[in-house]
Amino acid sequence: MGVDRDTNNWSFDTDIVVVGSGGCGLTAAIAAAQRDVEVLVFEKQSRPWSNTARSGGMIPAAGTRFQHDAGIRETPEAFAADILRKNHHTSDPEMTLHLARTATGMVEWLVDEAGVDLVFIDDFKYPGHSQYRMHAPPSRTGADLVRDLRRAVENHAQAELITDASVTHLVAGANDSVAGVIVRHGTQQERVRARKIILACNGFAGNSDMVAKYCPSMSNALYFGGEGNTGEGILWGQELGGAVAFMDAFQAHASVATPHGILVTYALIMEGGFQVNSAGHRFGDETSGYSEHALAVLTQPGGVAWDIYDESLHQLGLSFDDYRQAIEAGAIKQSQTIEGLARELGLPPDTLSETLKKYHACAADERGDEHGRTDCRRLEPPFYGVKVTGALFHTQGGLKVDFHGRVLREDGNPIPNLYAGGGVAAGISGHGPGGYFSGNGLLTAIGYGVLAGRHAASMIKRGQ
Numbered sequence: 262m263g264v265d266r267d268t269n270n271w272s273f274d275t276d277i278v279v280v281g282s283g284g285c286g287l288t289a290a291i292a293a294a295q296r297d298v299e300v301l302v303f304e305k306q307s308r309p310w311s312n313t314a315r316s317g318g319m320i321p322a323a324g325t326r327f328q329h330d331a332g333i334r335e336t337p338e339a340f341a342a343d344i345l346r347k348n349h350h351t352s353d354p355e356m357t358l359h360l361a362r363t364a365t366g367m368v369e370w371l372v373d374e375a376g377v378d379l380v381f382i383d384d385f386k387y388p389g390h391s392q393y394r395m396h397a398p399p400s401r402t403g404a405d406l407v408r409d410l411r412r413a414v415e416n417h418a419q420a421e422l423i424t425d426a427s428v429t430h431l432v433a434g435a436n437d438s439v440a441g442v443i444v445r446h447g448t449q450q451e452r453v454r455a456r457k458i459i460l461a462c463n464g465f466a467g468n469s470d471m472v473a474k475y476c477p478s479m480s481n482a483l484y485f486g487g488e489g490n491t492g493e494g495i496l497w498g499q500e501l502g503g504a505v506a507f508m509d510a511f512q513a514h515a516s517v518a519t520p521h522g523i524l525v526t527y528a529l530i531m532e533g534g535f536q537v538n539s540a541g542h543r544f545g546d547e548t549s550g551y552s553e554h555a556l557a558v559l560t561q562p563g564g565v566a567w568d569i570y571d572e573s574l575h576q577l578g579l580s581f582d583d584y585r586q587a588i589e590a591g592a593i594k595q596s597q598t599i600e601g602l603a604r605e606l607g608l609p610p611d612t613l614s615e616t617l618k619k620y621h622a623c624a625a626d627e628r629g630d631e632h633g634r635t636d637c638r639r640l641e642p643p644f645y646g647v648k649v650t651g652a653l654f655h656t657q658g659g660l661k662v663d664f665h666g667r668v669l670r671e672d673g674n675p676i677p678n679l680y681a682g683g684g685v686a687a688g689i690s691g692h693g694p695g696g697y698f699s700g701n702g703l704l705t706a707i708g709y710g711v712l713a714g715r716h717a718a719s720m721i722k723r724g725q
């Protein structure tokens with residue numbers, strides 16, 4: 262692993278090599294191939310189990326025709342303002358706005374030109390979203406998003422996806438100008454010369470040493486993303502003098518069913534459910550954000566909590582594939598009474614009943630919520646519950662890039678021929694877990710993917 266300096270011995274040539282086949286890599290490949298250049302996508306794993314495939318497939322964008330058709334008028338500026346509010350204005354404001362502006366055409370391009378099946382989501386809002394603006398596959402799974410993107414790559418004569426192909430080195434020559442990659446495919450190792458290289462191999466959440474170094478609060482947490490995401494893209498960029506930013510930023514999640522390991526949608530909490538610990542007490546404002554609230558869950562006894570909600574929220578949950586899987590796995594418990602639910606979940610019935618009464622009192626506005634939540638609401642029987650833990654989903658810090666996704670040195674100049682996007686690039690989520698704004702993951706993956714793919718192809722066309 263690292264940067265190889267031998268620029269003479271090549272197995273074969275291509276125009277663009279994309280490292281990684283998640284949302285960033287696949288969209289970069291489609292965008293570049295549409296401009297009539299040859300693209301090879303190398304994917305370390307044998308099956309498409311990237312973070313994008315595991316995700317909820319929720320892609321945020323303002324001002325799309327889909328949002329318009331839902332009767333919502335919103336500008337990218339308003340969308341960017343929400344992102345900046347969530348990260349307390351710590352992300353680069355110009356880059357944040359650039360990505361928000363890119364997202365509008367990007368979502369329509371995904372549907373119209375890449376053939377991705379997306380619907381507009383207007384039945385719940387994630388923390389900090391002042392408007393409905395998510396676009397997702399009807400199943401609300403990233404697996405379907407990846408299926409459609411892979412089909413678009415496979416249908417394109419100029420693009421090819423090769424799985425079981427781990428890129429082990431970048432190859433760079435004079436001035437650290439990147440000239441190709443070394444890829445291990447089965448027992449073979451090949452040196453592939455390329456005019457541009459796009460790093461789309463996500464961040465370092467699957468690399469325990471890097472997590473311990475940069476995000477120590479997540480060192481012992483369950484990692485819920487793809488095992489392929491071991492940080493080499495960032496390390497290669499650094500070896501070539503690339504600057505990094507926001508290395509302490511990550512997205513965690515406060516609601517992964519345990520021990521089943523299935524995501525339980527946070528829509529249940531945002532639309533009225535709450536969380537308790539093993540003593541039956543609430544322990545914070547769950548709506549502050551599922552990423553930061555994960556840390557609160559992890560500091561409860563046993564590092565676990567229970568989502569408590571009702572029938573209407575259960576019905577909302579049923580629109581998510583993973584929630585239905587959680588039911589099949591037996592993770593979701595139900596009872597006509599809160600005390601009965603407590604017994605099903607192994608919680609103290611009297612305390613849980615008292616907690617519900619307090620929550621209802623706050624819903625009736627008899628007194629403020631002791632944890633500062635402002636949208637408590639009455640839950641009606643039957644009641645539902647599920648035991649959950651906090652988990653690390655992905656890191657958000659990485660290589661600094663410009664508006665085209667080109668990797669930058671500390672002096673602001675690009676490293677020749679090198680692009681990065683998604684989890685390899687510095688994100689727009691500020692520091693720590695609290696700046697993460699739902700959708701930032703796929704916005705920076707697909708956004709930079711499209712920007713980098715188009716720019717790399719147009720540079721090649723211009724002979725640069």
Ligand SMILES: Cc1cc2nc3c(=O)[nH]c(=O)nc-3n(C[C@H](O)[C@H](O)[C@H](O)COP(=O)(O)OP(=O)(O)OC[C@H]3O[C@@H](n4cnc5c(N)ncnc54)[C@H](O)[C@@H]3O)c2cc1C
Nearest residue numbers: 281283285305311312313317319428489683684700702703
């Ligand atoms: C459970 C879950 C739910 C989520 N839901 C959402 C959501 O609804 N909306 C949202 O915006 N974000 C969501 N996210 C975050 C989002 O999934 C990620 O931010 C985004 O998918 C990152 O895309 P990527 O292309 O950078 O990386 P990935 O999709 O992880 O793709 C990277 C690929 O690179 C491959 N790779 C790594 N190293 C190499 C190498 N050396 N050689 C070859 N291949 C390599 C990996 O195997 C992997 O397939 C979620 C994350 C998780 C874990």
